[in-house]
Amino acid sequence: MDFLNAFIALSNFVIIPAVAYGSQLALGALGVTLIYGILRFSNFAHGDTMAFGAMVTVLMTWFFQAQGVSLGPLPTALLALPFGILGCMLLVLVTDRAVYRFYRAQKAKPVIFVIVSLGVTFILNGIVRFIIGPDDQRFLDGERFIISARTFREMTGLREGLAFKTTQGITIVTAVVVVALLFWFLNRTRTGKSMRAYSDNEDLALLSGINPERVVMVTWLIVAALATTAGVLYGLDKSFKPFTYFQLLLPIFASAIVGGLGNPLGAIAGGFVIAFSEVTVTYAWKKVVTYIVPEEVAPSGLLQLLSTDYKFAVSFLILLIVLLFKPTGLFKGKAV
Amino acid sequence: MKKMLLASTAAALVASSALAGGHAKEVKLGVLIGFTGPIESLAGPMASGAELAMQEATDSGKLLDAAKVIPMRADTGCIDNGLSTSNGERLIAEGVHGIIGGDCSGVTGAILQNVAIPNGMVMISPSATSPGLSTVEDNDLFFRTAPSDAREGEVMAEVLQDRGVTSIALTYTNNDYGKGLADAIESNFKKIGGEVTIVAAHEDGKADYSAEMGALASAGGDILVVAGYLDQGGLGIINAALDSGAFETFGLPGGMIGDSLPANVGSALNGSYGQIAGSGGEGIEKLTAMAGDAFDATSPYTPESYDAAALFMLAMQAADSTDPAEYGPKILEVANAPGEKIYPGELGKAFDILREGGDIDYVGASAVELIGPGESAGTYRLIEVKDGENATIGFK
Numbered sequence: 230m231d232f233l234n235a236f237i238a239l240s241n242f243v244i245i246p247a248v249a250y251g252s253q254l255a256l257g258a259l260g261v262t263l264i265y266g267i268l269r270f271s272n273f274a275h276g277d278t279m280a281f282g283a284m285v286t287v288l289m290t291w292f293f294q295a296q297g298v299s300l301g302p303l304p305t306a307l308l309a310l311p312f313g314i315l316g317c318m319l320l321v322l323v324t325d326r327a328v329y330r331f332y333r334a335q336k337a338k339p340v341i342f343v344i345v346s347l348g349v350t351f352i353l354n355g356i357v358r359f360i361i362g363p364d365d366q367r368f369l370d371g372e373r374f375i376i377s378a379r380t381f382r383e384m385t386g387l388r389e390g391l392a393f394k395t396t397q398g399i400t401i402v403t404a405v406v407v408v409a410l411l412f413w414f415l416n417r418t419r420t421g422k423s424m425r426a427y428s429d430n431e432d433l434a435l436l437s438g439i440n441p442e443r444v445v446m447v448t449w450l451i452v453a454a455l456a457t458t459a460g461v462l463y464g465l466d467k468s469f470k471p472f473t474y475f476q477l478l479l480p481i482f483a484s485a486i487v488g489g490l491g492n493p494l495g496a497i498a499g500g501f502v503i504a505f506s507e508v509t510v511t512y513a514w515k516k517v518v519t520y521i522v523p524e525e526v527a528p529s530g531l532l533q534l535l536s537t538d539y540k541f542a543v544s545f546l547i548l549l550i551v552l553l554f555k556p557t558g559l560f561k562g563k564a565v
Numbered sequence: 566m567k568k569m570l571l572a573s574t575a576a577a578l579v580a581s582s583a584l585a586g587g588h589a590k591e592v593k594l595g596v597l598i599g600f601t602g603p604i605e606s607l608a609g610p611m612a613s614g615a616e617l618a619m620q621e622a623t624d625s626g627k628l629l630d631a632a633k634v635i636p637m638r639a640d641t642g643c644i645d646n647g648l649s650t651s652n653g654e655r656l657i658a659e660g661v662h663g664i665i666g667g668d669c670s671g672v673t674g675a676i677l678q679n680v681a682i683p684n685g686m687v688m689i690s691p692s693a694t695s696p697g698l699s700t701v702e703d704n705d706l707f708f709r710t711a712p713s714d715a716r717e718g719e720v721m722a723e724v725l726q727d728r729g730v731t732s733i734a735l736t737y738t739n740n741d742y743g744k745g746l747a748d749a750i751e752s753n754f755k756k757i758g759g760e761v762t763i764v765a766a767h768e769d770g771k772a773d774y775s776a777e778m779g780a781l782a783s784a785g786g787d788i789l790v791v792a793g794y795l796d797q798g799g800l801g802i803i804n805a806a807l808d809s810g811a812f813e814t815f816g817l818p819g820g821m822i823g824d825s826l827p828a829n830v831g832s833a834l835n836g837s838y839g840q841i842a843g844s845g846g847e848g849i850e851k852l853t854a855m856a857g858d859a860f861d862a863t864s865p866y867t868p869e870s871y872d873a874a875a876l877f878m879l880a881m882q883a884a885d886s887t888d889p890a891e892y893g894p895k896i897l898e899v900a901n902a903p904g905e906k907i908y909p910g911e912l913g914k915a916f917d918i919l920r921e922g923g924d925i926d927y928v929g930a931s932a933v934e935l936i937g938p939g940e941s942a943g944t945y946r947l948i949e950v951k952d953g954e955n956a957t958i959g960f961k
Contacts, residue, residue: 238783241809241810242775242778242779242782242783242809242811243779246775246776246779250773250775365796367829373808374808377810378809378810378811379810381810382810390809390810392808392809392810394808463772464772466773467772467773468772468801469772470770470772472770473770473771473772476771507776508775508776508779511776511779511780512776512779512780512783513763513779513780513783513784514783515783515784516782516783516785517783531763531780531783531784532783533780533783536765536766536780537765537767537776537777537779537780538739538766538768540776
């Protein structure tokens with residue numbers, strides 16, 4: 230019995246990756262949930278908005294790298310991130326002007342908005358591929374590990390190694406900072422309060438003199454910042470490839486819905502629920518269990534519930550269960 | 566616009582039939598490979614290799630009655646069965662005498678079933694390696710100059726044994742190629758007493774392989790064998806393994822051998838090893854010299870493509886016919902011993918020997934030796950990554 234090694238193995242392969250992945254999902258889901266709460270539609274273009282923001286950041290990163298600018302041990306992409314956010318803000322404002330505003334003026338039904346956003350998705354998808362190409366792009370530099378598996382093993386003398394990547398650390402720290410900023414903004418500032426008022430009751434908000442176009446604009450700006458940050462963190466931690474952002478849409482929506490659409494707190498909780506379920510259900514528990522149980526009863530099988538191919542199926546399943554039994558999500562959001 | 570299109574098509578038709586009438590004897594060979602799709606970067610040199618052999622035969626003036634060999638390129642998309650079948654039918658309609666192709670295993674099976682067998686056309690594939698194609702019912706119309714992955718499985722198992730590896734974790738890219746190769750490696754390694762702790766598929770094109778790595782790491786093993794693609798999931802798997810410290814040495818089958826892998830992974834890959842179909846020696850050197858700067862003759866499956874084209878023409882010469890039914894049975898004869906060994910650049914000499922009724926043993930660029938149902942016995946180049954580069958350490 231060796232609880233320490235078991236815990237290290239578990240952290241290395243489950244807890245750390247899941248926390249990083251959960252943070253990325255949470256940031257993505259926050260964007261979706263804000264759009265749903267304030268503009269009142271499911272924005273399918275969110276994945277590709279993330280891809281677009283990340284793409285601008287990647288291009289800026291390359292520019293900085295070419296100029297010889299770097300952040301030392303931190304990835305240069307962090308320096309390029311504000312530019313990515315600006316680029317993405319410009320994009321969503323243009324899309325809103327050119328597309329969504331027309332339907333808003335017509336008071337179109339949410340389902341029409343959803344289909345429109347699907348159209349926007351495909352256009353963005355095309356634009357991103359056209360500019361940067363469909364392939365994997367590398368833009369990570371700086372120190373790769375905060376602590377690598379080998380150093381950890383040498384330091385502690387344990388059999389199991391614990392790797393903690395710089396990108397995972399940055400992801401978690403950034404997510405905490407961004408979420409704190411967002412909640413401060415929504416709860417403490419005048420604009421934030423007017424956004425929440427608009428979300429709760431549109432007519433009442435209009436009567437009390439809130440300018441709807443301004444609320445919509447601010448929402449888009451925040452969403453652009455969230456989407457770009459999530460996209461860049463995901464790209465840094467994993468890899469930047471336009472198509473994966475489109476695939477990411479499913480777990481992001483699952484997170485937002487599980488948490489309760491329109492509820493920012495729920496989006497965060499949902500992100501972690503989905504991330505942990507995906508990772509734990511598809512993890513092979515053999516190693517961890519072998520450390521914990523006495524040798525005689527050590528398992529010979531892999532103790533893997535589902536093959537990793539079914540990762541996305543897990544998000545689907547949770548989504549279905551939540552929609553069937555608790556349509557408003559874990560935290561009280563809006564019924565879909 | 567429509568009229569102009571019609572007019573130009575009509576003009577082209579007239580022109581091409583006029584051209585066809587101009588030559589007394591013509592041999593048309595289809596080059597049906599994936600000019601688009603996942604292996605498009607390999608298709609260019611492959612086609613150039615095949616066309617080099619045809620040019621050589623035409624220039625020699627000794628094939629049949631000084632026949633001119635005309636290549637006809639067509640695309641398979643590598644994974645597009647519909648496209649390959651319709652392009653195969655188009656080649657038949659244009660009157661080809663043989664088809665070099667297909668390239669990827671899946672479409673090769675489709676072309677064989679839907680085009681070659683119904684039309685009695687002979688196919689020689691330079692690059693389809695799926696073991697499934699060894700046992701497929703092909704009416705003796707299908708040959709390949711690439712070895713089956715079943716053979717690579719044997720070679721890999723031997724390599725592992727030579728290095729004293731007793732247990733491996735095995736992951737493969739989830740398609741015909743990956744599955745076939747993984748099965749071959751698993752069964753061969755078990756046969757010689759090795760232990761395979763896990764066989765898990767991975768999908769290409771994902772951003773994150775940490776979940777897959779969790780399962781592989783949990784199963785454990787001396788090394789991780791990655792039967793994938795070097796620019797795709799294979800790279801992702803290796804990075805995930807190194808990031809989490811789960812494995813440090815990797816077994817790299819053919820799909821993982823290429824300059825981009827050590828370049829992308831960096832020094833951590835040093836010490837990993839594998840093998841790729843290919844041969845050293847005289848044949849490939851001659852082909853490289855012949856190709857010059859026109860194309861890269863050492864690009865994967867390019868020597869095999871040259872050999873596929875050469876085999877067609879040699880068999881035609883031996884049968885003195887361009888009819889697939891007549892020259893088809895001659896392919897094994899010209900490819901194997903006994904007879905005078907023929908290397909690239911010696912097609913003219915081979916045509917002379919065959920005309921006089923002699924025997925040849927075509928060696929070609931890839932050391933062709935056709936076994937069993939008409940597939941290459943397979944020489945493998947053993948690779949080890951040293952100082953961030955793939956170094957050839959021997960042949961098997």
